[in-house]
Amino acid sequence: TKYVYSFDEGNKDMKSLLGGKGANLAEMTKIGLPVPPGFTISTEACNDYYVSNKTIKPEIVEQIEGKLAQLESDLGKKLGSIENPLLVSVRSGAVISMPGMMDTILNLGLNDNTVVGLAKATDNERFAYDSYRRFIQMFSDVAMEVPKYKFESVLDKYKDQNGFKFDTELTTEHLKAIVEEFKAIYKAEVKEDFPQEPKKQLMLAVEAVFRSWNNPRAIVYRKLNDIPNNLGTAVNVQSMVFGNMGDNSGTGVAFTRDPATGENKLLGEYLINAQGEDVVAGIRTPQKIATLENIMPDIYKQFVETADKLEKHYRDMQDIEFTIEKGKLFLLQTRNGKRTAKSAINVAVDLVNEGLITKEEAIMRVEPNQLDQLLHPKFEDKSLKEATVLAKGLPASPGAASGKIYFTADDVVEASKDGTETILVRQETSPEDIEGMVSAQGILTARGGMTSHAAVVARGMGKCCVAGCGQIKVSEVAKTIEVGDIVLKEGDYISLDGSTGKVYLGNVNKTNADMTGNFEKLMSWVDEIRQMNVRTNADNPRDAKAAVDFGAEGIGLCRTEHMFFDEDRIPAVRKMILSNTVEERVKALETLLPMQQKDFEDIYRVMGERPVNIRLLDPPLHEFLPQDDETIEELAKDMGIAPVVIKKRCEELAEFNPMLGHRGCRLAVTYPEIAVMQTKAIINAAITVNKEGLNVEPEIMIPLVGAINEFKTVKQIIVETADEVIKSAGVELKYTVGTMIEIPRACLIADEIAKEADFFSFGTNDLTQMTFGYSRDDAGKFLGEYVDREILEKDPFQVLDQEGVGKLVQMASKLARGVKGDKIKLGICGEHGGEPSSVEFCYNTGLNYVSCSPYRVPIARLAAARATI
Ligand code: ADP
Ligand code: MG
Ligand code: MG
Numbered sequence: 001t002k003y004v005y006s007f008d009e010g011n012k013d014m015k016s017l018l019g020g021k022g023a024n025l026a027e028m029t030k031i032g033l034p035v036p037p038g039f040t041i042s043t044e045a046c047n048d049y050y051v052s053n054k055t056i057k058p059e060i061v062e063q064i065e066g067k068l069a070q071l072e073s074d075l076g077k078k079l080g081s082i083e084n085p086l087l088v089s090v091r092s093g094a095v096i097s098m099p100g101m102m103d104t105i106l107n108l109g110l111n112d113n114t115v116v117g118l119a120k121a122t123d124n125e126r127f128a129y130d131s132y133r134r135f136i137q138m139f140s141d142v143a144m145e146v147p148k149y150k151f152e153s154v155l156d157k158y159k160d161q162n163g164f165k166f167d168t169e170l171t172t173e174h175l176k177a178i179v180e181e182f183k184a185i186y187k188a189e190v191k192e193d194f195p196q197e198p199k200k201q202l203m204l205a206v207e208a209v210f211r212s213w214n215n216p217r218a219i220v221y222r223k224l225n226d227i228p229n230n231l232g233t234a235v236n237v238q239s240m241v242f243g244n245m246g247d248n249s250g251t252g253v254a255f256t257r258d259p260a261t262g263e264n265k266l267l268g269e270y271l272i273n274a275q276g277e278d279v280v281a282g283i284r285t286p287q288k289i290a291t292l293e294n295i296m297p298d299i300y301k302q303f304v305e306t307a308d309k310l311e312k313h314y315r316d317m318q319d320i321e322f323t324i325e326k327g328k329l330f331l332l333q334t335r336n337g338k339r340t341a342k343s344a345i346n347v348a349v350d351l352v353n354e355g356l357i358t359k360e361e362a363i364m365r366v367e368p369n370q371l372d373q374l375l376h377p378k379f380e381d382k383s384l385k386e387a388t389v390l391a392k393g394l395p396a397s398p399g400a401a402s403g404k405i406y407f408t409a410d411d412v413v414e415a416s417k418d419g420t421e422t423i424l425v426r427q428e429t430s431p432e433d434i435e436g437m438v439s440a441q442g443i444l445t446a447r448g449g450m451t452s453h454a455a456v457v458a459r460g461m462g463k464c465c466v467a468g469c470g471q472i473k474v475s476e477v478a479k480t481i482e483v484g485d486i487v488l489k490e491g492d493y494i495s496l497d498g499s500t501g502k503v504y505l506g507n508v509n510k511t512n513a514d515m516t517g518n519f520e521k522l523m524s525w526v527d528e529i530r531q532m533n534v535r536t537n538a539d540n541p542r543d544a545k546a547a548v549d550f551g552a553e554g555i556g557l558c559r560t561e562h563m564f565f566d567e568d569r570i571p572a573v574r575k576m577i578l579s580n581t582v583e584e585r586v587k588a589l590e591t592l593l594p595m596q597q598k599d600f601e602d603i604y605r606v607m608g609e610r611p612v613n614i615r616l617l618d619p620p621l622h623e624f625l626p627q628d629d630e631t632i633e634e635l636a637k638d639m640g641i642a643p644v645v646i647k648k649r650c651e652e653l654a655e656f657n658p659m660l661g662h663r664g665c666r667l668a669v670t671y672p673e674i675a676v677m678q679t680k681a682i683i684n685a686a687i688t689v690n691k692e693g694l695n696v697e698p699e700i701m702i703p704l705v706g707a708i709n710e711f712k713t714v715k716q717i718i719v720e721t722a723d724e725v726i727k728s729a730g731v732e733l734k735y736t737v738g739t740m741i742e743i744p745r746a747c748l749i750a751d752e753i754a755k756e757a758d759f760f761s762f763g764t765n766d767l768t769q770m771t772f773g774y775s776r777d778d779a780g781k782f783l784g785e786y787v788d789r790e791i792l793e794k795d796p797f798q799v800l801d802q803e804g805v806g807k808l809v810q811m812a813s814k815l816a817r818g819v820k821g822d823k824i825k826l827g828i829c830g831e832h833g834g835e836p837s838s839v840e841f842c843y844n845t846g847l848n849y850v851s852c853s854p855y856r857v858p859i860a861r862l863a864a865a866r867a868t869i
Pocket of ligand 3: 618703704740742763765766
């Protein structure tokens, strides 16, 4: 097997073998861009390493040595040579890019002898020792896990002693002394001398990259981003170019368009006389890319042209890493840039307008879940004007966030557990902070630029972030922020505007998002291509209106129980439940009828001609019962009976397992009066609004059916009631009667039910609960651990379990279509209706619509369109 490829042997389509970085280095080489030569050790070699008990087998070692020899002869340099030493970087490169998660070693090949050779060859002794001290630190950290701070504190010591602010001020003599101290640290920590043999350094480094695939940060990142664990990482070994050779050298990163807004404008940062991670590490504050035009006009021009060429070549916004060595430009990496939802939409629509991609491609460029960022509130203009600006940093990742400040990832995680809104405040973030970043509403850092760790990771998560806020003094030890005279302590509220970089005191009010412009445009393409309808779950006019604004095409589930809790009617509901006789119950229900009818009229008016599916009362009655003595006494007075009677009735109604108890259609079977009242309300409301000029055809849904006679019995009650109401009103009105499919038995007899039902709506919340036998309300106690330990791949209440629950859905759909073909309408109304992978599944299963909460409607529309592409 071929395990090692020179850069000139690969191309961009070989990502799964060469990793993203390796494939793109090869592609850039192929199209003639200045890339320092090197080779890539494949992901197969990494997987082989794990299979071979964490050893690199001789065959692979041989291939590496072969490619190294070729590189040496191509460059006329030699690893370990004193006259003309070859130095290389060893860079990890996963198939899907994992920023900051894997580690890179630069300047490999240096030792006590080659450093002298390098100094001579470059006529720059300071540079040689600067490179050597960097190498020792990186090698120790990445390959040997010697903590970084041990080295940092030595550097700080030298800077402090000499009153220096920057690394660049250290002299050759300082650097030589630092190298000695670094080697001593290595020896103390590793109990061996720092390896002087360059080939040994190389093999240790390659192995370290393989190992880093399974470091805890990488594992957390993969989990967060749904990246499989078995892909493995490639290793790139690349000849070094040096940005730290003086003032005609430097290093930087740039995006071809703005990753926060999508604006078509080069956005980047660079540092003169610097190497590698200096730019992203936030040690010195980098310069804006545009200023390079003044310092090195030719290089700037070449870079702008190259960026443009890369963007056209890849037909997407690029994230580029480059280095300038003594006035010569080199490209070290390119990839499709990570971006916010806003940027993703703007870039995708712009690229269509520029003729570079198709509408379908544009739709595939925007991740449905990413839209969530745009659908959520922004700060209210008025409150924002009145708010006090505490400080201003870089607008690193847009959005509005308010929360209590905490200074460590652990504290944020702890505080967020009970739903407290938090902001993670750090000097600068590192990959260890990732879990805190997930839990926090927003992130504020004092140091670091637009490409710092915090900024990149926050944008990827769609999390609001203000970075590099130099005006604030963060003390992670005292847990305080200071700005001038103002001191904020742990737990104090602040608000962050990730689009302006402003930090506000206190909790600023928020308002709804704007969905015009390119968002509207993209969604219009989505609706052109989409074949499945998207409805919403809403049980009041406000949510229904919000959903229509988000593009909902109907209501797929209008629950009626929430309406019963309102203050003006809960007494009547309780009377109804506690009644001893049918007459009493009917009387209580008569009070409820006009209220319920008005509920439906209001909803129909908002929805206009769009279909509305109303479900009859579903929850166990005991949920409505009075809990405390005071309420019981009031109710007793009102009903003219003794409180003990009510208490006794409550005890009778109490259930051991209400979720599997007296609920759903079982209520309608035993208390038909309830179904009668609800049907009257639904039909009367439709008649009323139709007189106003609408043309409503109500869909009446019976919950929790498991036996065919349950359905038949309740359907008969509905039909008799409805027909009578319609007849006595002397009007024409069409309505349909169907059922939720949420009990496994209903799936098994779906053909029987389909004969009687006009529609099915898969209630996948209950269906998941009953298929797994997990109580939805208690599963939180173990599901987290189940997912962590990979007993289950995903929480089945969030992502539809296609293997099990999904199989039931498929089976029931097939049985139903077998009986009625297209004459039966099929939909889904569980939480899964707004989850992209579940939406795709529903499309493939042939459902007519998905129904989800209002905020997820655009996500479902996009996911439905993508499913057809
Ligand atoms: P990451 O995946 O974390 O971005 P990289 O492998 O891209 O890690 O390395 C980080 C940085 O190190 C690069 O952006 C570049 O500045 C520097 N670097 C890597 N390889 C070389 C090289 N051969 N010559 C000069 N600089 C390099
Ligand atoms: Mg990189
Ligand atoms: Mg249910």
